Amino acid sequence: MRNIIAITTKELKSFFVSPIAYVVLMLFLVVTGYLFYIGIVEFQLTYRRFQTIAQIYKNPQILENLNVNAIIIERFLVNILFVLLFLMPAIMMRSFAEEKRNGTEELLMTAPITVNQIIAGKFLGSFIFVLALILPTIVYQVLLFSFSTPELGPVVTGYLAILGFACIGISVGMFASSLTQNQIIAMVITFVCMFMFFIIGMISPGEETVLGKVVSYVSIYQHTKDPLRGLIDTKDIVYFASLSLLFIFLTKQSVESVRWR
Amino acid sequence: MLEVKDLLKRYGDRTVLHHLNFSVEKGEVVGFLGPNGAGKTTTMRILTGFLPPTSGEVHIAGYDLQSKPIEVKRRIGYLPEQPPLYMDMTVKGYLRFISKLKGIRGDSLADRIDWAMQKCGLQEVQKRVIANLSKGFRQRVGLAQAILNEPELLILDEPTVGLDPRQIREIRSLIKELAGEHTVILSTHILSEVSMTCEKVMIINEGRLIKQGNIEEVTAGRSLEEVFIGLISQDETNVQ
Ligand SMILES: Nc1ncnc2c1ncn2[C@@H]1O[C@H](COP(=O)(O)OP(=O)(O)O)[C@@H](O)[C@H]1O
Ligand SMILES: [Mg+2]
Numbered sequence: 207m208r209n210i211i212a213i214t215t216k217e218l219k220s221f222f223v224s225p226i227a228y229v230v231l232m233l234f235l236v237v238t239g240y241l242f243y244i245g246i247v248e249f250q251l252t253y254r255r256f257q258t259i260a261q262i263y264k265n266p267q268i269l270e271n272l273n274v275n276a277i278i279i280e281r282f283l284v285n286i287l288f289v290l291l292f293l294m295p296a297i298m299m300r301s302f303a304e305e306k307r308n309g310t311e312e313l314l315m316t317a318p319i320t321v322n323q324i325i326a327g328k329f330l331g332s333f334i335f336v337l338a339l340i341l342p343t344i345v346y347q348v349l350l351f352s353f354s355t356p357e358l359g360p361v362v363t364g365y366l367a368i369l370g371f372a373c374i375g376i377s378v379g380m381f382a383s384s385l386t387q388n389q390i391i392a393m394v395i396t397f398v399c400m401f402m403f404f405i406i407g408m409i410s411p412g413e414e415t416v417l418g419k420v421v422s423y424v425s426i427y428q429h430t431k432d433p434l435r436g437l438i439d440t441k442d443i444v445y446f447a448s449l450s451l452l453f454i455f456l457t458k459q460s461v462e463s464v465r466w467r
Numbered sequence: 468m469l470e471v472k473d474l475l476k477r478y479g480d481r482t483v484l485h486h487l488n489f490s491v492e493k494g495e496v497v498g499f500l501g502p503n504g505a506g507k508t509t510t511m512r513i514l515t516g517f518l519p520p521t522s523g524e525v526h527i528a529g530y531d532l533q534s535k536p537i538e539v540k541r542r543i544g545y546l547p548e549q550p551p552l553y554m555d556m557t558v559k560g561y562l563r564f565i566s567k568l569k570g571i572r573g574d575s576l577a578d579r580i581d582w583a584m585q586k587c588g589l590q591e592v593q594k595r596v597i598a599n600l601s602k603g604f605r606q607r608v609g610l611a612q613a614i615l616n617e618p619e620l621l622i623l624d625e626p627t628v629g630l631d632p633r634q635i636r637e638i639r640s641l642i643k644e645l646a647g648e649h650t651v652i653l654s655t656h657i658l659s660e661v662s663m664t665c666e667k668v669m670i671i672n673e674g675r676l677i678k679q680g681n682i683e684e685v686t687a688g689r690s691l692e693e694v695f696i697g698l699i700s701q702d703e704t705n706v707q
């Protein structure tokens with residue numbers, strides 16, 4: 207465990223000394239802040255429209271159909287997913303690629319620690335970084351809760367889905383980064399891979415065929431849409447865990463295979 | 468201390484180490500001498516557990532490398548050909564990280580780091596970021612990293628390559644100093660390095676050990692250079 211913590215601490219420090227970390231943090235805050243603002247503005251416009259309709263029909267109950275959860279929060283969380291889709295590759299590209307380029311891979315591999323500990327340490331470091339990225343957006347939710355009365359459930363499950371998505375991103379990113387010492391290549395591989403998981407559900411060939419089943423199993427969309435609405439199923443949890451573990455396993459193979467070639 | 472039996476390494480279908488057999492006794496300083504591409508780095512990477520051998524056995528400090536890699540790794544210090552540094556860390560921060568990796572903790576941590584920095588003459592630069600250090604200082608940081616855990620066996624891959632003459636002199640005297648306390652294997656393609664720092668020499672060419680023994684035995688009154696060139700050209704005619 208101490209070995210894992212040593213790696214995790216080193217990863218976090220190296221995130222925060224690199225300018226990329228701050229660029230990523232800034233970008234994330236600016237973009238999510240902007241998206242949040244757009245969400246509010248849209249809600250206001252919709253609200254006015256509904257007000258007019260309610261006046262015309264003299265039926266104030268129409269306004270109660272307006273749901274803060276659906277209109278602001280769900281969209282906002284989906285947007286975070288999209289932003290992460292673009293940022294995760296940049297966050298993860300250094301992971302192993304930089305160690306290879308610096309020759310520090312040799313240092314880690316000849317230290318009295320196991321490959322599993324190295325991978326676990328790196329995973330944890332990246333996870334904490336992503337957590338630090340996402341945590342500030344809770345302020346927006348607090349704002350919403352102080353001005354209106356949305357449901358809490360979908361917010362919680364929505365954030366869990368985002369973290370599940372982040373775990374997949376971290377694992378895929380580690381794997382891609384372990385394949386090359388070129389960070390740009392690592393970034394592109396991670397992005398392409400994540401993007402595939404992302405869009406594959408939208409072009410699904412239907413649930414009936416075997417291919418359709420596979421596609422809908424792999425699809426990130428299929429497994430985030432319910433949690434974003436407050437419904438979380440063990441199926442979704444199994445999905446996030448299994449896909450992450452698959453890529454962690456592949457990372458291990460790749461890190462070890464460099465030496466078997 | 469170190470025993471290598473029938474070590475063979477292939478990359479694809481190219482054999483780069485042919486059945487190496489050698490042993491190193493406790494306290495010896497051994498020069499691993501050979502031209503570029505002879506297989507020095509490959510051998511050292513196998514000894515440190517970075518690369519697996521295709522076949523053969525390695526025993527270090529009484530442990531079998533294959534079945535007890537962590538026990539072996541605890542007992543060695545390794546300076547790879549390219550010093551494995553994190554450029555964005557300070558010297559002290561780097562050594563602290565390595566100490567943790569090597570399982571040095573608690574009260575002894577600060578002592579060990581101070582000791583290694585003092586040995587390698589790093590005190591004045593301990594707060595500097597590694598990226599801003601000269602090549603000579605970087606090599607010393609690499610050495611400090613290798614000796615942090617007071618390894619029983621120190622493995623140094625071309626420790627003076629790329630340094631200027633003054634830095635080379637400093638690193639050599641540092642190695643000599645360390646030699647008193649550790650068993651050392653250092654690789655080099657520079658003949659004078661061996662005669663200056665080592666008691667024993669192993670000469671490797673194209674993946675074959677062609678001579679090993681005490682320097683006096685091997686040279687037998689001639690200069691090491693004569694012996695080396697003689698052996699290598701003889702070896703090449705043999706192969707052809
Ligand atoms: N990863 C690799 N794949 C294929 N061949 C390699 C690899 N690494 C080294 N070699 C070859 O093995 C031989 C020995 O290399 P090396 O151990 O680096 O020699 P030295 O350190 O003595 O200069 C060289 O011919 C080199 O080209
Ligand atoms: Mg070499």
